[in-house]
Amino acid sequence: MCVTSSGRVNSGSLNRGPRDAARNRAALISAAREVFATQGFAAPLSLIARTAGVGQGSLYRHFPTRESLALAVFDENIVELQDLAADPDSTLDDLFRLLVDQITTSIVFVEVIKPVSFGDSRLNSAGARLTDLLEGRLDEARRTGKIRESVTAEDVILAIAMFAAIMERTAESSRKEVAHSAWNLLVQGLAGPAAAG
CATH class of the missing domain: 1.10.357.10 (Tetracycline Repressor, domain 2)
Incomplete structure (x- = not known):
């Protein structure tokens, strides 16, 4: 979670960092299951990353394809x-x-x-x-x-x-x-x- 200079919480992508790699991976798998089910197998991977609350870089580190x-x-x-x-x-x-x-x-x-x-x-x-x-x-x-x-x-x-x-x-x-x-x-x-x- 990111807090802006005005004190507001930014609810965008949550990059949980390398120590939370296992949690990121689990979140990506869960998001992929949900997104593929509703959007089809050709759904944008960026949507899966957003749904999981992680950046695209994290997605590709875990799942390059x-x-x-x-x-x-x-x-x-x-x-x-x-x-x-x-x-x-x-x-x-x-x-x-x-x-x-x-x-x-x-x-x-x-x-x-x-x-x-x-x-x-x-x-x-x-x-x-x-x-x-x-x-x-x-x-x-x-x-x-x-x-x-x-x-x-x-x-x-x-x-x-x-x-x-x-x-x-x-x-x-x-x-x-x-x-x-x-x-x-x-x-x-x-x-x-x-x-x-």
């Missing part, structure tokens, strides 16, 4: 999914519900799981983490007929990417309603005959 910022936001999503997957009582349905919620509220998730995403190997690697996470739950789902035996983790990722593309083009005010309908249709397509009937 838009893609590196996207990866940081995506990583938080993956950690949340990993925590859920680590719970022995969680199911594939639980993971799907969390994924749908993340995609509905996070445009970055949409960008990272696109089948072709920037040609950036780091983003491809991030998508692979999600594939590995899902694979751990698919065996049980196949055995119980929740998912057809032929369905692979890559198939599920493709279905999620299709769902994400719908969300990307849906107005924020309608996303939850559209998400419910679109995801139900995709799950029916993945389900075994008994589950679909």
